[in-house]
Amino acid sequence: MSRRGWRRAGGALGGLAVLGAVTAYGIGTGAFGFDGLGLSARPYRGPVSDHFDGRRFHDIPPAPRTSFFDVLRWQTERPADTWRDQPVAAHPALPERVDNGAQLLVTFVNHSTVLIQHRGLNILADPVWSEHAGPLGRFGPKRHTPPGIAFDALPPIDVIVLTHNHYDHFDVPTLARLAARRPQTMVVTGLGNGAPLRRAGFTNVHEMDWWQGMPLNAAVGVTAVPMRHWSERMPWNANATLWEGFVFTSPDGPVLVSGDTTGGSHFARIRQRFGRFRFAALPIGAYEPRWFMHLSHMAPDETVASALMLEAASTLGVHFGTFRLSDEAQFAPPRDFAEAVRQRGLDPANYRALRPGEQWDVPPLPG
Numbered sequence: 001m002s003r004r005g006w007r008r009a010g011g012a013l014g015g016l017a018v019l020g021a022v023t024a025y026g027i028g029t030g031a032f033g034f035d036g037l038g039l040s041a042r043p044y045r046g047p048v049s050d051h052f053d054g055r056r057f058h059d060i061p062p063a064p065r066t067s068f069f070d071v072l073r074w075q076t077e078r079p080a081d082t083w084r085d086q087p088v089a090a091h092p093a094l095p096e097r098v099d100n101g102a103q104l105l106v107t108f109v110n111h112s113t114v115l116i117q118h119r120g121l122n123i124l125a126d127p128v129w130s131e132h133a134g135p136l137g138r139f140g141p142k143r144h145t146p147p148g149i150a151f152d153a154l155p156p157i158d159v160i161v162l163t164h165n166h167y168d169h170f171d172v173p174t175l176a177r178l179a180a181r182r183p184q185t186m187v188v189t190g191l192g193n194g195a196p197l198r199r200a201g202f203t204n205v206h207e208m209d210w211w212q213g214m215p216l217n218a219a220v221g222v223t224a225v226p227m228r229h230w231s232e233r234m235p236w237n238a239n240a241t242l243w244e245g246f247v248f249t250s251p252d253g254p255v256l257v258s259g260d261t262t263g264g265s266h267f268a269r270i271r272q273r274f275g276r277f278r279f280a281a282l283p284i285g286a287y288e289p290r291w292f293m294h295l296s297h298m299a300p301d302e303t304v305a306s307a308l309m310l311e312a313a314s315t316l317g318v319h320f321g322t323f324r325l326s327d328e329a330q331f332a333p334p335r336d337f338a339e340a341v342r343q344r345g346l347d348p349a350n351y352r353a354l355r356p357g358e359q360w361d362v363p364p365l366p367g
Helices: 003-008 011-025 068-077 172-181 194-200 266-274 300-310 332-343
Strands: 104-110 113-118 121-125 159-162 186-190 204-208 213-215 221-225 245-249 255-257 279-283 314-318 359-362
Touching: 104 279, 104 314, 113 255, 172 194, 186 194, 186 221, 194 204, 204 213, 221 266, 245 266, 266 300, 279 300, 300 314, 300 332, 314 332, 314 359
Parallel strands: 121 159, 159 186, 186 204, 255 279, 279 314
Antiparallel strands: 104 113, 104 359, 113 121, 213 221, 221 245, 245 255
8 A cells, every 4th residue: 555545545543443454464554663563674675586676575477456445445344243262172292302204293373373393393383372463462353262382382493484574474572482482593584574583582583585495404494485475564565575485395295384375376386396295384264355355365275276286295274263354254264175175076184274282293295
C-alpha cells in the first residue's frame, strides 16, 4: 500500500480499525515505528538481481499485491468469528538430540513452528510462542491453541530458520527469549532480516539470497530457495527484505520448510535441483476468501499439488489452527487437506496435519 493510499484510507485510524485481523500480514501495522523493537524492517541494499530492483524484492515473475482497499473490503465482508480456544495434549518427551543416523523426528509446535531433529541438530523453524501474532507479541490475532511444546521444555536449539518477516513467523519476543538462552544459536534468514536478530542478542546470524547455501554440520547443509510471497513489517517497507523457504540436505534425502507461499512452478524447480524430497512442511491454512488470499497463500488442494511436484514422500501441513488470519472455519484446513489427498487417491499416512505437540518419526525415502 502506498503512503497516499494510507492517507486516503484514514491514516492511523483506518489502520487501527483493521489492525487485529491483518497485523500478521504486515498490512496497516504502523502503530509503532521502532525498528529496535522489531516493529519495522530496515530496507536491504545490495546489487540488482532477477528478484531485486535495488530497492524492493519481487517474485519471479512479479505478482500483484493487494491494496489497503482490498483489506477494507475483506474486513467488511468477513463472517462472524467462531474460533474458540482449544486445549493441547500433554507435552511430548523430546530427545535431547537425534544422532542415530537417518532418523528424522519432526514435532509440530503450532502454526508454522516445527522442530526438526536430525543428525545431531535441533532445527527450529519460524518460532512463535507469543500470545498474539503482532507487534510486541501483544497485538494482532490472538492465540487459540497453546504451543505443543512448552518453551522451557525445548531442547538446546542449534539452528533457527526464519522464512520471512511477517509477525506470525518472525516473532521478536520469542526470538529474544531464544537468544537469551543460547546467543550462539545459528540463525538463517533472508536478506535484510539480520539487524533485529542481532539486536535481540544472536551472535551467529546469516542472511541468504535465493539458492545460496551453507553447511550446518558435517552431514547437513541448508539452502535458501524461492517462494512466492512477500514481506512487510510497516506499511511503507513492503518487500524491503527477502522471503524464502529452506531445503536441508543430508545423505538421507532433502527436507523442505517452505514458509508461506502460493503454488507455482518454483516447486518443480526446487525438485529439479535437489531430487525427490523425503519430507516437506507446506502451508494448508489462511486461504479464504480466495479472491483475496490467492496472492499470498495456497489452498489445501494446491498444497497437495505442490507436494506432488516435489515428489515428497512425506508431507506435513502447517500454518493453521493457532491464529485466526483468514475466513475458513477453524478446523477446515486439516479437513480440506485430507479431502484433497483422498480425491487424488493418495495414501493419507504420507500427508498429515498434526496436533500441536504431536511428533512424526518420518520414514526414509522409499527405494
